[in-house]
Amino acid sequence: MKKKSKDKGFLFFIILIIILIIIGGLNVLILILSFVLSISIIILILNFIDSIKKFLNINLDANKQKTVKIVEKESVNINPEIYSEPIILRSTSQNKLEKRQKYLHIALNNNLTEAKNIISEIPDSHKILIEVGTPLIKTYGIKAIEEIKSYAPNNYIIADNKCVDLAPREVEMFALAGANASTCMGIAPVETINSFIKECQKYNIDSIIDMMNVPNPLLVLKKLKAAPNIVMLHRGVDETHFSKEKQIPYYQIKQIKGSYNVFIAVAGGDTIQEIRRAVFNDADIVVVWKSFYKSTKNISKVANLFLDEIK
Amino acid sequence: MLSKKSKYLQIAFNKSLEEVSQMINLLPPSPKIILEAGTPFIKQYGKEGIGFLKEIWSQKMGNKAYVVADLKTMDRGEREVKIAASAGANAATCLGLAPIETINEFILNCKKLNIDSMIDMLGVEFPFEILQKLKTLPDVVILHRGVDEYEHNKQKQVPYNQIHRIKGTYNNVLISTAGAESAREVLSGFFNDSNIVIVWRSFYENPQNTKEIAEEFLKLIK
Numbered sequence: 001m002k003k004k005s006k007d008k009g010f011l012f013f014i015i016l017i018i019i020l021i022i023i024g025g026l027n028v029l030i031l032i033l034s035f036v037l038s039i040s041i042i043i044l045i046l047n048f049i050d051s052i053k054k055f056l057n058i059n060l061d062a063n064k065q066k067t068v069k070i071v072e073k074e075s076v077n078i079n080p081e082i083y084s085e086p087i088i089l090r091s092t093s094q095n096k097l098e099k100r101q102k103y104l105h106i107a108l109n110n111n112l113t114e115a116k117n118i119i120s121e122i123p124d125s126h127k128i129l130i131e132v133g134t135p136l137i138k139t140y141g142i143k144a145i146e147e148i149k150s151y152a153p154n155n156y157i158i159a160d161n162k163c164v165d166l167a168p169r170e171v172e173m174f175a176l177a178g179a180n181a182s183t184c185m186g187i188a189p190v191e192t193i194n195s196f197i198k199e200c201q202k203y204n205i206d207s208i209i210d211m212m213n214v215p216n217p218l219l220v221l222k223k224l225k226a227a228p229n230i231v232m233l234h235r236g237v238d239e240t241h242f243s244k245e246k247q248i249p250y251y252q253i254k255q256i257k258g259s260y261n262v263f264i265a266v267a268g269g270d271t272i273q274e275i276r277r278a279v280f281n282d283a284d285i286v287v288v289w290k291s292f293y294k295s296t297k298n299i300s301k302v303a304n305l306f307l308d309e310i311k
Numbered sequence: 312m313l314s315k316k317s318k319y320l321q322i323a324f325n326k327s328l329e330e331v332s333q334m335i336n337l338l339p340p341s342p343k344i345i346l347e348a349g350t351p352f353i354k355q356y357g358k359e360g361i362g363f364l365k366e367i368w369s370q371k372m373g374n375k376a377y378v379v380a381d382l383k384t385m386d387r388g389e390r391e392v393k394i395a396a397s398a399g400a401n402a403a404t405c406l407g408l409a410p411i412e413t414i415n416e417f418i419l420n421c422k423k424l425n426i427d428s429m430i431d432m433l434g435v436e437f438p439f440e441i442l443q444k445l446k447t448l449p450d451v452v453i454l455h456r457g458v459d460e461y462e463h464n465k466q467k468q469v470p471y472n473q474i475h476r477i478k479g480t481y482n483n484v485l486i487s488t489a490g491a492e493s494a495r496e497v498l499s500g501f502f503n504d505s506n507i508v509i510v511w512r513s514f515y516e517n518p519q520n521t522k523e524i525a526e527e528f529l530k531l532i533k
Binding site: 137185188 | 325351354386390391408409412433457462
């Protein structure tokens with residue numbers, strides 16, 4: 001009996017060891033299996049990343065090819081002899097101004113042929129805004145806007161209509177003609193300025209209040225129901241010509257920016273130093289016109305100088 | 312050139328070119344009626360618009376046709392006067408709110424090109440102060456209540472009280488009043504001693520109405 005029980009104990013012991021071995025073996029097997037599985041997963045992931053990289057590379061190449069194509073198209077378009085359709089001189093698209101960006105605002109005032117020449121001279125940059133000056137508007141009417149828009153269809157076009165009355169009529173006229181911004185005089189009756197700003201919002205164009213001959217622009221802004229998009233500090237051509245001592249009030253730039261969320265444009269500077277001073281004093285937009293750049297040929301030089309300056 | 316002793320009715324055109332000729336046909340031909348190419352009209356059609364108005368009115372009036380270009384000059388006095396004069400206008404307007412340098416330049420160039428200079432006192436509180444600062448006097452001073460001003464603030468009055476004040480000191484200047492909206496206001500303009508009364512609104516809405524005002528006016532000044 002004793003031997004039997006001893007045998008039983010021994011048998012039990014052996015079975016236990018066998019079970020343990022089996023469990024250990026299973027463990028090892030599981031470990032090996034999981035190891036193999038994880039490695040295969042890693043390989044799969046690496047493969048996936050590789051294929052994504054390849055895909056992206058192909059896309060980048062496609063983009064490069066596209067841009068090259070656009071450039072080619074433009075150079076073809078500039079040649080007027082081959083194509084009779086309207087000559088498109090620009091390609092950058094620009095509808096609204098961006099904060100913290102400096103802009104050069106080039107005013108065209110003489111005639112449409114000269115305007116066309118100037119547009120073909122200036123560098124293609126969205127940092128350049130094109131203004132259809134008051135004399136052009138009064139000479140050609142809204143045709144001036146349409147014509148200039150056709151030379152530079154993707155540029156930001158400003159109609160310098162200098163509105164002083166009948167604001168709804170004027171804003172409608174210039175917005176429909178394709179202008180991206182319109183001007184109203186700060187000296188106009190407050191009712192006119194208010195309705196001007198409201199109409200500009202309605203037509204989704206920028207409102208510019210021209211502060212020519214306004215001693216304190218802040219007083220005008222305070223009276224308004226809503227702030228305009230752009231405030232222009234302006235010394236007139238006649239003023240500049242006949243009273244050389246008149247200064248552009250640069251100190252007002254910070255004054256206005258401190259209280260209102262508006263862009264500031266400075267007009268009336270006639271030296272490169274004055275442009276530098278305007279930019280240095282935190283103006284967002286610097287306005288120049290022919291008496292500044294003198295000859296049509298000079299404009300590209302001035303524009304490039306400015307673009308270098310604001311980099 | 313306008314005469315100091317006469318009264319004039321100035322009719323402002325702001326409508327489209329097509330409607331202009333139709334409206335002019337309704338008007339009685341008289342040298343006492345002068346036409347104005349309104350600011351929106353000029354900004355829409357440019358020089359051509361002024362020329363067109365002059366041509367149509369000339370067909371009726373011969374060389375007595377008198378057309379005012381309502382430029383509302385604010386800067387570049389010389390350039391703008393040239394635009395108006397070359398389009399055939401007999402008078403041009405400059406804002407009293409413009410820099411003094413611009414107004415002086417504007418008047419000087421009007422004299423050079425032999426057209427009448429009109430200074431529009433829209434938004435000017437004391438027209439008298441502006442006139443004092445000028446080198447030479449303009450031919451006409453326009454006392455003005457803006458359309459937008461009146462639309463939003465019905466209490467604004469056409470500043471008739473300024474007429475005698477200006478005439479008392481500067482008796483060579485003609486006074487024109489703008490902003491009359493009804494036949495009654497036109498009459499009160501003349502009654503208050505203005506030389507020229509400018510109408511537009513009634514014209515906008517009903518050409519027949521303006522024809523009546525024109526006829527009434529001609530009867531009145533006989």
